[in-house]
Amino acid sequence: MPRLYFVETGFYYKNIQYTICCFGCYLLPVLFSSGYFFWERYLLSFLNNLNVYMEISVLTAPGLGSSGPEHWQTLWEQIIPGTKRIEQSSWDAPVCAAWVAQIEREVAAAGPKVVIAAHSLACIAVAHWAQQTKRSIAGALLVAPADAARPGFPVAASGFTPIPSSRLPFKTIVVASTNDEYCSLDRATYFAASWGSRFVNLGAKGHINAASGLGEWPDGQRLLKELVMNWATL
Incomplete structure (x- = not known):
């Protein structure tokens, strides 16, 4: 038997x-x-x-339109155990307050040891959330923050400006590109300095998305691990 x-x-x-x-x-x-x-x-x-x-250790936060099957966030969700996406009710017409509220719910469920891996507009949402929440997290990897204050920013997205410029109350790494159409390198550098973030210039990688051809993005995984493990290199 x-x-x-x-x-x-x-x-x-x-x-x-x-x-x-x-x-x-x-x-x-x-x-x-x-x-x-x-x-x-x-x-x-x-x-x-x-x-x-399993204990959730990483929350991915996609930007406008969410992240498709070839995006590094989607691939991380598949290959890194304990990784979960923050699912928003509206990906194509986001309201900042709603995105912030969903981040709050997911962080509350995951606990204070979680790390957020955000991309594009979600980086700005995380900055807004950090100003409002009383919760703590281990850190955030903020990749290709979208400049919501730039001319031509999608009108379907609302409430993301003014962009917070105060220091974030947890460890952060901002990763930017020299040819990101949604945020200049100068603005990304400014965000990193304002938020108290370590800054990583990835070179000419566009919006650091699926079109950038990063695949599972091993270098990004190493940055994520620094935050998850709370390494002193920060």
Whole structure:
């Protein structure tokens, strides 16, 4: 007769903590000892196919129109365990107050150790949220912030100006491009200085989106890890 297992345990995989609670019949056991596990190739299948309750460590926040299947945010959600998208009710006609309220709800659910990985207009929403919230987070990776004050900014988006210029109350990294059509390098540098952020110039990478050809963007993952691990390099 097949053996019935009940598993309830916590562990770390690539420096991210998980809690597993599941039932199974033909479960291949995974061995844990002082944070070390065996058979890594079985672990990913284990996480993907069982009822796994994991701690959310990263919240992605897409910009106007959301992020498509080839965007680095979407790919991170697929390959980095514990990553969840902040889903907004309106992607094409965003209202800043509504976006801020949804960020607040998702952060409340995730807890104070979470890191937000925001792109484009969501960077501005995060700055607004930071001015209003009483909650804390571990940090935010703010990629290609869209200059909502520039001429030609989409009229469908409302409430994002004036853009906050006070220091953000958590660790941040602003990543910008030299040829971003939605924000000049000077403005991105100004945002970073105003928000107290570390600034990373990525070179000529456009709006640092799917069209930039970054794929899973390993360099961005390293920046994210600095925030998740709270490394002193900041």
